[in-house]
Amino acid sequence: MPPRVSCGRRERDDEMTTETPPRATPKGTHRSADDPNVLLQDDYDFYEPIPPYPPRTEREAEFYTLGDGEMFLNMGPQHPSTHGVLRVVLKLDGERVVDIDPVLGYLHRGVEKLIENADYHQTISQVDPLEYISSLFCEWAPVTAYEKLLDVEVPRRAEYIRVLSGELNRIASHALFMGWFALDLGGLTPILWSFIERDEIVEMLAALTGQRMLFNYFRIGGVNGDLNHEFMSRLGDWMSRAVSQIESNISLLNENEIFTRRASGLGVVDTETALRYCMTGSNLRATGVPFDLRRTHPYSIYPELEFDIPTRTEGDCLARYLLRMEEIKQSLRIIDQCLDKMPDGPIMAKLPRLLRPRPGRAWSAVEGPRGVYGAYAISDGTDQPFRLKIHDPSFIHLQAVGALLPGHLLADTMAIMASLDPVMGGVDK
Amino acid sequence: MTTERPPAGPLAGVAAKSTALIVPGSTAVSEPVVVRNDLWSPADPTAYFGGQPPTETHLREFGATMEGRRDDARWSGILEIIPTKADIVLDLLRANSLWPLLSGLACCAIEMMSYATSKNDIDRFGAFPFRASPRQADVLIVAGTLTTKMAGPLLRLWEQMPEPKWCVAMGDCTCSGGRYKRSYSTIEGIDRIMPVDVYVPGCPPRPEGLIFGMMKLQQLIKDRRGHWPERAIGPTVPAGI
Numbered sequence: 001m002p003p004r005v006s007c008g009r010r011e012r013d014d015e016m017t018t019e020t021p022p023r024a025t026p027k028g029t030h031r032s033a034d035d036p037n038v039l040l041q042d043d044y045d046f047y048e049p050i051p052p053y054p055p056r057t058e059r060e061a062e063f064y065t066l067g068d069g070e071m072f073l074n075m076g077p078q079h080p081s082t083h084g085v086l087r088v089v090l091k092l093d094g095e096r097v098v099d100i101d102p103v104l105g106y107l108h109r110g111v112e113k114l115i116e117n118a119d120y121h122q123t124i125s126q127v128d129p130l131e132y133i134s135s136l137f138c139e140w141a142p143v144t145a146y147e148k149l150l151d152v153e154v155p156r157r158a159e160y161i162r163v164l165s166g167e168l169n170r171i172a173s174h175a176l177f178m179g180w181f182a183l184d185l186g187g188l189t190p191i192l193w194s195f196i197e198r199d200e201i202v203e204m205l206a207a208l209t210g211q212r213m214l215f216n217y218f219r220i221g222g223v224n225g226d227l228n229h230e231f232m233s234r235l236g237d238w239m240s241r242a243v244s245q246i247e248s249n250i251s252l253l254n255e256n257e258i259f260t261r262r263a264s265g266l267g268v269v270d271t272e273t274a275l276r277y278c279m280t281g282s283n284l285r286a287t288g289v290p291f292d293l294r295r296t297h298p299y300s301i302y303p304e305l306e307f308d309i310p311t312r313t314e315g316d317c318l319a320r321y322l323l324r325m326e327e328i329k330q331s332l333r334i335i336d337q338c339l340d341k342m343p344d345g346p347i348m349a350k351l352p353r354l355l356r357p358r359p360g361r362a363w364s365a366v367e368g369p370r371g372v373y374g375a376y377a378i379s380d381g382t383d384q385p386f387r388l389k390i391h392d393p394s395f396i397h398l399q400a401v402g403a404l405l406p407g408h409l410l411a412d413t414m415a416i417m418a419s420l421d422p423v424m425g426g427v428d429k
Numbered sequence: 430m431t432t433e434r435p436p437a438g439p440l441a442g443v444a445a446k447s448t449a450l451i452v453p454g455s456t457a458v459s460e461p462v463v464v465r466n467d468l469w470s471p472a473d474p475t476a477y478f479g480g481q482p483p484t485e486t487h488l489r490e491f492g493a494t495m496e497g498r499r500d501d502a503r504w505s506g507i508l509e510i511i512p513t514k515a516d517i518v519l520d521l522l523r524a525n526s527l528w529p530l531l532s533g534l535a536c537c538a539i540e541m542m543s544y545a546t547s548k549n550d551i552d553r554f555g556a557f558p559f560r561a562s563p564r565q566a567d568v569l570i571v572a573g574t575l576t577t578k579m580a581g582p583l584l585r586l587w588e589q590m591p592e593p594k595w596c597v598a599m600g601d602c603t604c605s606g607g608r609y610k611r612s613y614s615t616i617e618g619i620d621r622i623m624p625v626d627v628y629v630p631g632c633p634p635r636p637e638g639l640i641f642g643m644m645k646l647q648q649l650i651k652d653r654r655g656h657w658p659e660r661a662i663g664p665t666v667p668a669g670i
Contacts, residue, residue, distance in 0.1 A: 077582050107576060108614050109574050109609045109612050110613050114609070132536035133539065192546050192547045199543060199546075199548045
């Protein structure tokens with residue numbers, strides 16, 4: 001019999017119990033999650049499918065607006081396919097989705113408020129976990145915004161390293177997208193294949209940055225560390241077989257008739273809708289608009305590099321998938337050129353340790369795997385940013401779900417949502 | 430609040446419910462375990478419900494009643510108090526077929542997937558099948574930042590899992606608050622609201638770290654030797670493991 005260990009936590013909890021105020025609600029009742037002013041009975045209201053009339057909360061009132069044959073279906077916040085903790089209340093007519101009501105905030109971590117109480121260097125580690133699939137782009141946008149505030153020239157080698165690591169991160173993100181999209185359509189194999197790619201890439205980025213996911217690598221005025229031997233050897237090893245490996249991954253799905261038939265014609269977005277919802281990135285390019293910040297508003301060293309902006313015109317789930325796979329190949333081209341043209345020199349600009357930018361505002365945006373990552377920094381002259389507004393593409397794209405889903409089948413909701421590739425960390429911030 | 434402290438000892442809950450023993454011929458759990466429909470109480474009472482006092486004091490009161498602390502899957506009757514070789518064998522079986530709940534909260538969920546897929550194949554250690562339903566799961570791997578809004582749903586998931594069940598806190602956020610400790614909307618460690626068996630620190634921990642944590646959990650289950658330890662909010666890992 002193992003020895004029992006008494007932990008101090010229990011006594012402290014008892015002390016806390018004596019301090020809490022007495023119960024304000026009668027025994028056997030609890031407050032409604034929709035409206036805390038409403039008391040619900042424990043044993044009656046929880047499992048009751050039909051709420052009493054007159055309705056007491058907003059959600060109960062919605063129940064009495066349902067038409068003939070319509071019903072509500074709750075999905076989330078714990079759902080394997082919502083790519084995080086998203087809750088969606090679906091209004092269904094049989095199998096058809098009539099309306100949706102997304103409930104956000106299950107991953108709201110208060111990042112923007114924490115940033116206001118951190119100094120400029122510390123904010124980089126706070127923005128990292130926003131888009132945890134592609135952390136480098138979360139760092140890239142605020143860092144360049146700070147550089148605009150400080151009017152710093154970034155060394156060219158640092159810019160090349162940024163582009164190199166960023167494109168690697170983009171490939172890892174798109175590879176994961178392939179796996180999840182297939183998983184939401186019911187296929188298990190592609191996620192096993194795509195995690196092979198992803199693990200190889202994050203391991204080489206870990207050799208460069210020291211971390212597998214939340215890299216905390218970009219610095220104001222450069223990057224944290226220079227390219228090292230382990231990174232280069234891992235990169236060369238991977239690049240020697242990357243093209244064939246990715247081609248075989250892609251052919252696993254592209255040549256699958258069940259997959260292509262299922263995904264084509266699903267969740268069609270036309271150009272007008274996409275622009276109205278401010279969609280960016282692959283989701284916009286899949287509707288035929290060749291909008292890519294790397295070309296339209298060039299930053300860093302992208303004007304010196306040669307790559308294409310693939311577009312498609314269908315605007316459906318299959319087009320969004322195929323476009324991302326095409327972008328992987330373009331990223332490989334960019335990595336090749338970066339390695340070819342990599343200059344020698346410093347990786348950090350000369351900056352004081354404590355940064356006090358002049359009062360002012362700066363907007364900066366980079367093209368990430370999900371679209372435009374933006375940062376709007378306001379400085380008040382102190383060593384802490386007055387405000388940093390994060391513009392996140394996942395949040396923008398999730399808005400379009402309300403326009404896309406109605407009319408589709410219930411089983412298609414996850415496929416459409418996955419094809420937009422939202423990450424809930426970025427949505428809820 | 431004047432709740433009587435439960436008697437100490439790992440078998441106190443079983444002894445308090447001695448009705449199961451005096452019913453002759455009982456071969457199963459004689460009384461249904463009723464999980465009350467109360468939810469979690471926040472650490473800061475003014476953080477919710479517009480400053481009104483909280484109605485839910487759930488785990489503390491529920492724990493004081495010693496309900497839900499017995500192992501439904503164990504043999505009933507006299508075997509409920511005396512651990513036998515059968516219980517040890519059952520624990521051996523459980524330890525080598527852990528079914529985690531497919532529930533990721535934030536960043537750590539990606540590493541949790543990575544530990545299940547090709548490269549670090551947790552299947553080798555007998556913990557693969559991620560179940561999407563809490564009714565079929567043994568282990569809750571809390572992977573990612575737990576916010577105050579998600580705390581209620583997560584606790585309900587934990588309560589919906591049948592006994593015996595274990596909880597693994599993955600990542601700094603769930604162990605202690607991590608880099609969001611000072612945030613207004615996060616919970617500084619899930620051991621404030623639910624029992625934790627194994628802590629896996631790291632931000633996020635590598636998949637190998639989680640594999641190591643799950644192997645520690647397997648060792649913990651085997652070392653139980655048929656005893657169901659008293660669950661308290663806070664670490665329940667015995668010393669020396």
